[in-house]
Amino acid sequence: xxxxxxRPGRFRTPARLRAAVGLVAVLSLxxxxxxxxxxxxxxxxxxxxxxxVQTDAAKLGNVTLTIWDQxxxxxxxxxxxxxxxxxxxxxxxxxIKRVSRSFDDLGATLRLALSGNDAPDVVQANxxxxxxxxxxxxxxxxxxxxWAKAYGWTERYPDSVLQYSRYSADGKTFGEGNIxxxxxxxxxxxxxxxxxxxxxxxLQPPKTWSDLTSALATAKQGGEIPLQLGNLDKWPALHVFxxxxxxxxxxxxxxxxxxxxxxxxxxxxxxxxxxxxLLKWVNAGYFNGSPNGTxxxxxxxxxxxxxxxxxxxxxxxxxxxxxxxxxxxxFVAPPPGQDGKVAATGGTGLPFTITSKAKNPDAAAAYINFxxxxxxxxxxxxxxxxxxxxxxxxxxxxxxxxxxxxxxxATTESGRLLPYLDYATPTMADNMGAALQELIAKRSSPQQFxxxxxxxxxxxxxxxx
Amino acid sequence: MAxxxxxxxxxxxxxxxxxxxxxxxPRRRQRSPWVPWAYLLPAFAVxxxxxxxxxxxxxQLSLYEWDGLTLGTFVGFQNYAEVLxxxxxxxxxxxxxxxIGFYAVLPxxxxxxxxxxxxxxxxxxxxxxxxxxxxxxxxxxxxxxVAWRRIYDPDGPLNDVLRAVGLDSLARGWLGDYxxxxxxxxxxxxWVQLGLVTVLLMAGMSxxxxxxxxxxxLDGAGPVREFFAVTLPAVRGEVAVALTLTxxxxxxxxxxIYVTTAGGPGNSxxxxxxxxYRRAFKLGEVxxxxxxxxxxxxxxxxxxxxxxxxxxxxxx
Numbered sequence: 001x002x003x004x005x006x007r008p009g010r011f012r013t014p015a016r017l018r019a020a021v022g023l024v025a026v027l028s029l030x031x032x033x034x035x036x037x038x039x040x041x042x043x044x045x046x047x048x049x050x051x052x053v054q055t056d057a058a059k060l061g062n063v064t065l066t067i068w069d070q071x072x073x074x075x076x077x078x079x080x081x082x083x084x085x086x087x088x089x090x091x092x093x094x095x096i097k098r099v100s101r102s103f104d105d106l107g108a109t110l111r112l113a114l115s116g117n118d119a120p121d122v123v124q125a126n127x128x129x130x131x132x133x134x135x136x137x138x139x140x141x142x143x144x145x146x147w148a149k150a151y152g153w154t155e156r157y158p159d160s161v162l163q164y165s166r167y168s169a170d171g172k173t174f175g176e177g178n179i180x181x182x183x184x185x186x187x188x189x190x191x192x193x194x195x196x197x198x199x200x201x202x203l204q205p206p207k208t209w210s211d212l213t214s215a216l217a218t219a220k221q222g223g224e225i226p227l228q229l230g231n232l233d234k235w236p237a238l239h240v241f242x243x244x245x246x247x248x249x250x251x252x253x254x255x256x257x258x259x260x261x262x263x264x265x266x267x268x269x270x271x272x273x274x275x276x277x278l279l280k281w282v283n284a285g286y287f288n289g290s291p292n293g294t295x296x297x298x299x300x301x302x303x304x305x306x307x308x309x310x311x312x313x314x315x316x317x318x319x320x321x322x323x324x325x326x327x328x329x330x331f332v333a334p335p336p337g338q339d340g341k342v343a344a345t346g347g348t349g350l351p352f353t354i355t356s357k358a359k360n361p362d363a364a365a366a367y368i369n370f371x372x373x374x375x376x377x378x379x380x381x382x383x384x385x386x387x388x389x390x391x392x393x394x395x396x397x398x399x400x401x402x403x404x405x406x407x408x409x410a411t412t413e414s415g416r417l418l419p420y421l422d423y424a425t426p427t428m429a430d431n432m433g434a435a436l437q438e439l440i441a442k443r444s445s446p447q448q449f450x451x452x453x454x455x456x457x458x459x460x461x462x463x464x465x
Numbered sequence: 466m467a468x469x470x471x472x473x474x475x476x477x478x479x480x481x482x483x484x485x486x487x488x489x490x491p492r493r494r495q496r497s498p499w500v501p502w503a504y505l506l507p508a509f510a511v512x513x514x515x516x517x518x519x520x521x522x523x524x525q526l527s528l529y530e531w532d533g534l535t536l537g538t539f540v541g542f543q544n545y546a547e548v549l550x551x552x553x554x555x556x557x558x559x560x561x562x563x564x565i566g567f568y569a570v571l572p573x574x575x576x577x578x579x580x581x582x583x584x585x586x587x588x589x590x591x592x593x594x595x596x597x598x599x600x601x602x603x604x605x606x607x608x609x610x611v612a613w614r615r616i617y618d619p620d621g622p623l624n625d626v627l628r629a630v631g632l633d634s635l636a637r638g639w640l641g642d643y644x645x646x647x648x649x650x651x652x653x654x655x656w657v658q659l660g661l662v663t664v665l666l667m668a669g670m671s672x673x674x675x676x677x678x679x680x681x682x683l684d685g686a687g688p689v690r691e692f693f694a695v696t697l698p699a700v701r702g703e704v705a706v707a708l709t710l711t712x713x714x715x716x717x718x719x720x721x722i723y724v725t726t727a728g729g730p731g732n733s734x735x736x737x738x739x740x741x742y743r744r745a746f747k748l749g750e751v752x753x754x755x756x757x758x759x760x761x762x763x764x765x766x767x768x769x770x771x772x773x774x775x776x777x778x779x780x781x
Contacts, residue, residue, distance in 0.1 A: 138534030292730040293638015
């Protein structure tokens with residue numbers, strides 16, 4: 001315990017000092033060698049939209065395509081494998097090296113992979129600004145317009161679908177500009193319901209908003225869990241809120257907010273009503289016991305196990321729910337909004353893009369064309385996925401998949417698809433996820449909740465120029 | 466190497482040409498002073514390439530605003546200012562301090578009596594218990610996290626048990642609860658670290674000569690008195706090592722948070738290393754991520770230094 005000034009350690013100080021000086025010298029050497037991170041990506045030669053392309057993949061010689069996708073769930077994995085096999089059978093000169101990861105893992109590793117030298121040729125990139133927008137800005141993806149012209153993609157894909165993978169060449173404007181990717185499947189967020197529970201409660205699938213809210217109340221009184229939500233991973237509640245928002249907020253405003261374009265606001269009376277409606281559902285006890293503590297997959301599994309009446313979720317759950325519940329599960333698009341039109345969150349699956357490091361962009365484009373062709377749409381239908389185009393040409397499958405086809409068809413034809421809310425800004429997914437968890441836990445008011453979103457949106461719009 | 470040195474020794478023994486003493490010594494002194502450094506060079510090169518360079522590079526990145534893709538802009542210490550002023554980031558450092566309690570303090574408090582029991586008790590099957598206690602250390606953290614995520618599920622085993630004994634009001638979604646998510650995650654850490662701490666302490670305790678215990682017994686000490694008078698003072702060094710290791714583990718917790726809560730609900734379980742990941746890979750704020758990482762590194766250094774200083778002083 002004594003201060004012990006004669007500790008032997010003291011004598012070592014000069015040596016230590018010298019070592020420290022040496023270390024600093026070495027470190028500063030490293031420091032001097034390093035320059036500003038990143039690369040200045042100003043390419044003088046346009047954006048490459050005027051290149052000439054080769055559309056006959058058989059003439060491309062031996063090519064190995066490395067493809068990163070996130071088609072890991074049941075039916076998704078099945079179609080991907082079938083299409084990859086068919087592509088290789090048709091073009092034996094092109095070998096496919098497939099790397100598939102879950103959505104979360106793909107998103108996290110893509111940025112590093114694209115900036116490395118050994119980048120994949122084709123990647124599935126999330127449409128949002130944090131992903132595709134950033135990659136376009138850094139010129140890591142190439143514009144697909146030359147191939148779109150050559151293969152006729154612009155005729156086959158309606159503009160309302162292509163807008164989700166359009167960016168200006170500087171990556172700043174979302175929803176218009178060059179085409180950077182092509183999706184395979186359509187997605188729509190709607191309402192899954194258990195037919196057994198509706199029959200037991202004497203209810204019909206909701207056609208109007210008041211149908212839905214009164215059904216929730218009836219279910220609560222009947223001792224059922226009205227609405228399953230697994231929000232442990234933060235983002236699932238975005239789809240619930242988006243569905244409510246589509247009901248109260250004009251579709252143009254939602255689109256503007258969700259594409260992160262200037263001129264809209266989160267702190268409007270309409271958005272406040274939407275947030276209040278969600279809070280009302282929380283207060284009425286419509287959700288399962290602890291939505292913030294429940295796993296996303298667990299929520300639909302619970303619905304399949306006979307707990308819960310409704311689940312607001314994306315069409316991608318249809319394959320799994322159909323398998324688990326057979327014909328006991330149904331799906332409807334959200335009821336028409338106050339203007340009488342259906343407005344549902346949705347869009348496309350993750351588009352397939354070509355990286356600027358792709359060794360053979362023509363082969364990559366041929367691959368993308370192949371997996372989005374009319375034949376591919378049939379394969380997608382057969383494996384329980386919902387093709388993004390020519391949906392009505394397909395023979396609608398039975399059961400819940402048929403419901404989803406109907407809902408998507410009706411929404412794209414006579415209603416409106418609303419972009420995912422987290423497209424807006426690079427930070428929106430995280431901030432909105434956390435803010436929704438707080439709203440659901442009643443730790444913030446609708447006003448505080450919306451202010452957080454407005455802060456994020458406003459800061460981004462101001463900085464985006 | 467072994468064979469050549471034997472050969473040299475053989476020659477020397479036979480009185481051969483190798484001079485053993487006398488004039489050879491000064492000549493050896495005159496060798497270049499750089500020779501020892503040359504021996505260090507290979508190891509240092511590896512150390513520098515995989516540790517020093519990334520460290521310096523992180524320090525450099527932390528002075529930039531960089532999205533990981535396009536050209537970065539120099540912003541000086543702005544990222545560090547943000548670490549200090551951003552309430553979310555400050556909160557994440559607060560959360561790790563709570564985690565230190567669960568990762569380091571609690572395992573040591575539980576591990577001391579447990580190790581005492583396991584070394585001193587004469588029950589059968591001790592090896593079995595030792596293995597059981599150490600097992601969580603062996604299992605990969607991600608596996609542990611996935612398992613506990615199920616245990617804490619609203620319909621998971623923990624809530625089943627609570628409901629079975631009539632404590633329905635306590636059952637909840639543990640990881641979705643704003644006040645309880647952090648302790649819930651912390652307890653997983655306790656469970657994991659307890660094994661390491663116990664085994665470390667047992668190693669220390671087994672070195673205590675039995676005579677000391679006999680002496681204590683003769684002086685009339687019971688098992689409790691014996692523990693405080695003999696065992697505890699003897700394992701101070703091990704306690705310091707255990708604390709250092711577990712505190713570092715607490716400060717750099719990432720996998721557990723990533724798998725169980727992703728920092729939620731809200732930001733109530735966000736920790737600095739998760740923030741580093743989130744900023745660098747999800748938000749594209751690499752500079753800010755590097756600043757958090759550097760602050761975390763400094764903090765780990767400082768806390769470890771303090772723990773070891775205190776232990777040193779007590780040993781004197």
